[in-house]
Amino acid sequence: MPKFAGDLHTHSLASGHAYSTISEMAGAAAKKGLAYLGLTEHGPNLPSAPHIYYFGNLKVIPPQIQGVNILKGVEANIISPAGELDLPNSLLENLDWVLVGYHPDAGFGGGSVETNTQAMIKAVTNPYVDALVHPGNPIFPVDYEAVVKACAEHGKAIEINNASLTVVRTGSRPNCTRIATLAARYKVKVILSSDAHYADDVGKLDAAYELATSCGIADEQIVNLTVRGIEEFLVSRGKKPRVDSTTPAV
Numbered sequence: 288m289p290k291f292a293g294d295l296h297t298h299s300l301a302s303g304h305a306y307s308t309i310s311e312m313a314g315a316a317a318k319k320g321l322a323y324l325g326l327t328e329h330g331p332n333l334p335s336a337p338h339i340y341y342f343g344n345l346k347v348i349p350p351q352i353q354g355v356n357i358l359k360g361v362e363a364n365i366i367s368p369a370g371e372l373d374l375p376n377s378l379l380e381n382l383d384w385v386l387v388g389y390h391p392d393a394g395f396g397g398g399s400v401e402t403n404t405q406a407m408i409k410a411v412t413n414p415y416v417d418a419l420v421h422p423g424n425p426i427f428p429v430d431y432e433a434v435v436k437a438c439a440e441h442g443k444a445i446e447i448n449n450a451s452l453t454v455v456r457t458g459s460r461p462n463c464t465r466i467a468t469l470a471a472r473y474k475v476k477v478i479l480s481s482d483a484h485y486a487d488d489v490g491k492l493d494a495a496y497e498l499a500t501s502c503g504i505a506d507e508q509i510v511n512l513t514v515r516g517i518e519e520f521l522v523s524r525g526k527k528p529r530v531d532s533t534t535p536a537v
């Protein structure tokens with residue numbers, strides 16, 4: 288597996304069912320040579336997730352910790368068939384990085400494939416959303432081709448989640464294989480993420496990379512493989528890149 292430049296989907300203690308501090312997560316990222324770490328606590332509708340105030344006060348976290356650029360973000364929940372999210376746009380617009388996805392117990396348990404697909408596409412079209420996470424979760428079946436095409440059309444990234452292939456969301460692999468194959472066909476941008484809930488898991492992307500390459504996804508499609516890939520994607524999303532991993536925290 289090549290050396291990756293970032294892991295853009297991780298959780299700290301603040302998510303309530305994760306087990307490392309932000310300092311420990313950043314330290315693990317530094318140790319693994321990552322230039323970017325996405326801190327993406329669960330949106331407030333998930334039981335145990337931080338209160339909405341948490342996301343409004345992320346300014347107290349420095350932009351770099353131990354030399355690692357911190358993308359202060361969220362993993363927001365899709366909470367209705369209309370694709371509404373559990374953070375208002377007024378907060379999302381101030382975050383560095385916005386992931387969105389389905390989770391059980393977050394207010395919307397899912398419906399028919401058609402309903403799930405429509406809600407997911409609506410969420411993808413939210414202008415503040417950057418990437419769609421673990422769309423292969425079998426609990427929320429969707430029309431994968433329609434979802435991948437929507438990500439391509441709106442310049443959003445789609446995730447291959449390493450944890451979905453190893454420790455959680457049992458039954459995801461065939462769906463992830465289908466999504467990765469479609470992502471290769473439609474040349475959509477892809478993020479490979481650990482979804483770490485413990486510091487040792489930061490940067491664990493081997494299963495996701497193996498699946499991505501076996502499905503024909505080119506290295507150039509993988510946003511978080513290189514610093515340039517991450518920064519070009521941030522710019523494409525109208526966000527400020529950090530220039531490079533040696534930018535001093537001021």
Ligand SMILES: [Zn+2]
Pocket residue numbers: 362388390420421
């Ligand atoms: Zn998740």
Ligand SMILES: [Zn+2]
Pocket residue numbers: 296297298362482
């Ligand atoms: Zn997550």
